[in-house]
Amino acid sequence: MTREQFIAEISTLQEPLRRFLLGMCHGDVFLADDIAQETLLKAYLHYGTFQERSSFSTWLLRIGYSCFCNHVGKRILDTEPITEKENQIPWEDDHGKDNTALYAAINGLSASEKATVLLFYMEDYSTKEISDILGMPAVTVRSHLHRARRHLKKILERYGER
Numbered sequence: 001m002t003r004e005q006f007i008a009e010i011s012t013l014q015e016p017l018r019r020f021l022l023g024m025c026h027g028d029v030f031l032a033d034d035i036a037q038e039t040l041l042k043a044y045l046h047y048g049t050f051q052e053r054s055s056f057s058t059w060l061l062r063i064g065y066s067c068f069c070n071h072v073g074k075r076i077l078d079t080e081p082i083t084e085k086e087n088q089i090p091w092e093d094d095h096g097k098d099n100t101a102l103y104a105a106i107n108g109l110s111a112s113e114k115a116t117v118l119l120f121y122m123e124d125y126s127t128k129e130i131s132d133i134l135g136m137p138a139v140t141v142r143s144h145l146h147r148a149r150r151h152l153k154k155i156l157e158r159y160g161e162r
Contacts, residue, residue: 006047009056017064023118024068026107039064054132061133105155113148116141
C-alpha cells in the first residue's frame with residue numbers, strides 16, 4: 001500500500017471510525033476524538049504492514065478497538081459499561097429523530113456487546129468482519145449480538161416506563 005492509497009482509504013473511513021468510537025465512549029466527543037487520533041497515528045506508522053488479509057476498514061477498526069481497549073482497560077470490557085461523561089452529545093439521526101433512548105440502552109451494555117451492536121447494526125459489518133475487528137470467534141460475536149438484543153429489549157422497556 002502506498003502513502004497515497006493510505007490517505008485515500010483513511011479519508012473515507014475517518015467518519016465511520018469516529019462514529020464507532022463515539023458510541024463506544026458513551027458519546028464522549030473528546031475521548032472518542034483522542035482515541036481516533038491515536039488510531040490514525042498508529043495506522044499511519046504501520047500502514048506498510050497492512051497485508052490485505054482483510055479489508056482496510058476492518059484493519060483500521062481493529063486498531064481503533066485495540067486503542068479503545070488500551071484506554072479503558074481490558075478488565076472492564078466484558079463486565080461493566082463505561083461510565084458516562086459530562087461532555088456527552090445528544091443523539092440524533094440524519095433526519096433529526098432523537099435516539100437518546102436507544103443510545104442510553106446501548107450504553108447500558110457491556111463494552112464487548114456494545115461493540116458488536118455498533119459494528120453490526122450501525123456500521124453494517126458482517127459477523128466475520130466483526131470477528132476480525134474484535135479478535136473473537138464469529139460464534140462469540142453471534143452470542144454477543146443475541147445477548148445484546150435481549151439486554152436492549154429489557155433496558156428499553158425500563159426506559160419506556162420512566
